[in-house]
Amino acid sequence: MIEVLPIRLLTDEDAPIFGSLNLNLAKLFRSGVPVGSGLVVTPPQFKLKTVLENYDFGTKEVFQQSLTLVKREIRSIPVPDVLINGVNPTHRNFLLNGEKISSIKNLWLKLLSIWIEQIENKLWNNGFYPGITRDLDPQIVIFVKKMESSGNAYYDQLQDDVEVQVKTGKLYPNDLKKIIEIVQIADKKLFIPHEYEWVLDGGVKLVGLKQYTPSVTIEPTPIVAGSRGTPCEARNAVKVFLDLSAGLTFEKEVDGIYIASEKIFDLDNPSESFENLVSRLVEGAMTFPNSPIFLKLADKSEGMGKVRGTLRLLHQKSLFDPLAKVLDFARHKKGLTNVHIVVPFVRGVTELLKMKRELAVRKLSRKNSLQLWMEVAVPENIVNLEDYLVAGIDGVVLNLDELVSYLNGVDCSEEDLVFYKSEVSGLLKFLEDGIKLLHKSKVPFMVYGSLVLTPKVLEFLVEKGVYGVVVEKYEAHSAKDLLHQAEKRMILKRVDRI
Numbered sequence: 097m098i099e100v101l102p103i104r105l106l107t108d109e110d111a112p113i114f115g116s117l118n119l120n121l122a123k124l125f126r127s128g129v130p131v132g133s134g135l136v137v138t139p140p141q142f143k144l145k146t147v148l149e150n151y152d153f154g155t156k157e158v159f160q161q162s163l164t165l166v167k168r169e170i171r172s173i174p175v176p177d178v179l180i181n182g183v184n185p186t187h188r189n190f191l192l193n194g195e196k197i198s199s200i201k202n203l204w205l206k207l208l209s210i211w212i213e214q215i216e217n218k219l220w221n222n223g224f225y226p227g228i229t230r231d232l233d234p235q236i237v238i239f240v241k242k243m244e245s246s247g248n249a250y251y252d253q254l255q256d257d258v259e260v261q262v263k264t265g266k267l268y269p270n271d272l273k274k275i276i277e278i279v280q281i282a283d284k285k286l287f288i289p290h291e292y293e294w295v296l297d298g299g300v301k302l303v304g305l306k307q308y309t310p311s312v313t314i315e316p317t318p319i320v321a322g323s324r325g326t327p328c329e330a331r332n333a334v335k336v337f338l339d340l341s342a343g344l345t346f347e348k349e350v351d352g353i354y355i356a357s358e359k360i361f362d363l364d365n366p367s368e369s370f371e372n373l374v375s376r377l378v379e380g381a382m383t384f385p386n387s388p389i390f391l392k393l394a395d396k397s398e399g400m401g402k403v404r405g406t407l408r409l410l411h412q413k414s415l416f417d418p419l420a421k422v423l424d425f426a427r428h429k430k431g432l433t434n435v436h437i438v439v440p441f442v443r444g445v446t447e448l449l450k451m452k453r454e455l456a457v458r459k460l461s462r463k464n465s466l467q468l469w470m471e472v473a474v475p476e477n478i479v480n481l482e483d484y485l486v487a488g489i490d491g492v493v494l495n496l497d498e499l500v501s502y503l504n505g506v507d508c509s510e511e512d513l514v515f516y517k518s519e520v521s522g523l524l525k526f527l528e529d530g531i532k533l534l535h536k537s538k539v540p541f542m543v544y545g546s547l548v549l550t551p552k553v554l555e556f557l558v559e560k561g562v563y564g565v566v567v568e569k570y571e572a573h574s575a576k577d578l579l580h581q582a583e584k585r586m587i588l589k590r591v592d593r594i
Contacts, residue, residue, distance in 0.1 A: 099138040100182040103131065103236070113138060114234050117305045120286055121236070124302060127285050129278060132191070132301040134238035135182055139211045143173060144232075170212055175204040184239075191238040191295060191303060194246060194263060207235055236304055243297045245271075249279050250291040250308045257535050265296065266464075272538060274300045332579045334557075335564035337390070337542065338572055340380050347572040352387040353380040354544070354566040357419055358394040358440075370418050374425060381432040388436055391426075392471060392493070393419050395440035405441025405473070406451050420458045427466070428459070436467040438493055443474060445483045452488070462488060471544075473498035478530040485537050491563070492534060496545035496553065499523055520547060524556050531560045542566060549578055558582040 099113055106114055106122035114136045125131040147169050183200060190197045193210065197203045211232050245265025252259040258276040260267070267275075275294055282302065283289050293304035335351035341359040355377060362369040381389045394415055397404040409416040426432045437460065442448050448470060455461060455468075462468040467490035472478060481492075500523045534541050540563035547553050548565045557565070558579065567575045 098140045098176050098178060099234075100135050100176075100178050102182075103134050103136060106136065117290075117307070118234060118236060120290070121302065121305050124282055124285060129282055129285065130299060130301045132238040132240070132295060132297070132303040134191075134236060134303070135179075136234050136236055137179065137207060138234045139207075139232040140173065140176070144170065144211065144215065170208055171205060173208065175200055179204065187239040189240045189243075191240045191243065191246075192235060194293070196240065196243060203237065207237075210235060238295070238301075238303045240295065240297045243295050246293070246295045246303075248291055248293050248306075249275050251279060251283055251289050260538060267296065269537065271296055271300055276536075278302065332576055333583060334562055334579045335542070336572060336575050336579070337388075337564050337566045339544075339566050339568045340376055342568060347569050349576065350384075350387075350572055351564065353384060353389045354392070354438075355380065355390065356392045356395070357422075358392075358396055361394050361415075361418060363396070363415060366414070366418060370422070373419075374422050377422060377426050377435065378430055378432065381426060381430075381435050385432075385434060387434065388467070389432070389434050390436050390438050390469065390493075391419075391423065392438035393440050395471075397441075405443070405471075406439055406447045407443060409440075410447070410450055410454065416454070420455070420460065423460055424458060433465045436469065436490075438469045438471055439489075440471045441473045441495075441498070442470055442477060442484075444476065445480065445487050448484060448487055448489075462490065467491060469493055471495055472530075473502075475499065475502055475526065478526065481530045481533055485533070485539060489539065491539060492541040493566075494527070494541055494543045494545075496523070496543055496547040498545070499527075500547065520550070520553055524553070528560075535561060540564075549575060554578060554582050555585070559586050 101110065101114060103118070103122050104125050106119050108119065111119045118136045121131060180200060188198065190200075190203050192203060192206050195206065197206055214232050243265070245262055245267050247260065247262040247264070247267070249258055249260045251257075258279045260272060260275050278294070278300060279292055282292060289308045291306040291308040292302050293306070295301055295303050336349075337352045337354040338347050338350040339356070340353050341356040355373075357373055360369060360373045360376060377389065377391055393406075393409055395405045396408055396415060403411075409419075423435065423437065426435045437455065439448060439451050442451075452462065452468065460466065468488070469491040470477075470484060470489045471493045472481075473495040477484065500520060503523055503526060504519055531541065542564035543557060543562060544566040548557075548567065549571060565575060565579070
């Protein structure tokens with residue numbers, strides 16, 4: 097006999113049967129936190145145990161055959177009346193373990209499949225024993241109408257922010273803000289952090305809880321006696337992107353490719369440089385099919401204050417059109433959907449919007465499979481960052497060399513003034529508020545320029561949760577080691593604070 101109870105009615109006395117996490121969800125419901133309407137269903141323990149007792153699991157030869165017959169018999173168990181009666185006839189769609197189900201019969205089969213899988217794991221590990229069906233997990237069934245998206249969220253202590261992950265559908269900024277607020281309120285009410293499953297169905301609602309216990313472990317590399325041992329490869333949270341603008345040699349141990357097209361496409365030699373850019377982009381995208389490939393549109397500059405970047409692309413068709421053809425060939429002709437666009441040197445939101453229109457005309461508009469990132473190269477971009485986010489971008493590339501030049505009031509490309517690049521204190525302070533806004537908006541940022549791997553800058557970037565760094569080939573290997581050390585220092589520093 098199964099037990100079925102609405103989530104809102106669970107009390108402390110029900111915890112041994114329906115589970116403490118489901119009880120916590122009910123407590124959140126009663127305290128005013130948005131929780132989806134639904135039921136908690138327990139497994140039919142006696143029926144499952146009776147079925148299992150009729151089969152022999154004692155020898156390996158008959159184990160798999162018996163298991164197949166058990167699954168077939170369990171799936172033939174009819175839908176219990178208590179489940180049918182517990183569901184309002186107006187409810188036709190259900191959410192179970194993140195999967196949308198459209199009928200009570202299919203819901204029951206899915207429930208049975210979940211419990212069968214748990215039983216199977218126990219049989220493989222321990223064989224059959226009398227209490228094998230006692231610890232099967234109760235399942236939450238949520239009533240849904242028009243589910244737009246779903247995912248999970250939790251408070252990340254390392255990032256000092258709520259991490260929201262979208263599994264299905266699309267999330268809008270207002271809904272994202274609501275999820276962050278709900279997680280913060282729920283953690284306070286439950287006193288300890290949890291991982292929350294949410295859906296967007298006529299508003300944001302919580303539909304499940306999991307225990308969340310962040311841990312940092314460093315596993316030693318086992319060394320076999322008599323062998324010399326091999327060094328452990330550093331695994332980093334920060335991604336390393338290879339700058340393929342200066343050469344065609346690939347470094348395998350990277351997380352993606354970045355190409356600044358102004359270093360390849362030459363207006364004085366358009367035909368040959370066009371072919372060079374196409375081959376470099378296509379070869380990079382095919383070499384790393386599961387990694388993002390960023391193509392920055394050409395930023396042709398004659399110096400500070402000159403017409404350059406997006407403004408020049410908008411007014412010089414001989415520069416913009418070949419780049420659009422490169423993207424069209426890579427994405428539409430070759431089907432390389434891992435190629436994404438970086439809009440260069442933007443001086444205002446109006447320029448960004450005009451560039452988005454120009455790209456849309458060429459069927460290169462922003463969508464799930466095509467990200468549009470913006471290069472941040474002037475202080476105005478940081479000051480008005482919120483306006484750029486509202487205009488719609490998927491990420492930001494901080495050009496540190498350009499930013500430090502404008503903030504320090506010098507052209508750092510001049511050899512006599514290059515020492516001003518080391519004066520980065522003002523730059524780092526200036527970036528702090530903008531980076532906080534990016535994290536709040538869940539928009540990633542990566543960095544580009546010769547300052548990236550300087551110790552002070554690298555420590556700052558790792559602490560602020562940078563998504564990735566762009567480095568040249570000769571820096572790629574050392575970049576991973578430097579990032580690994582910086583991440584380890586940051587973790588130890590935060591552990592000491594605790």
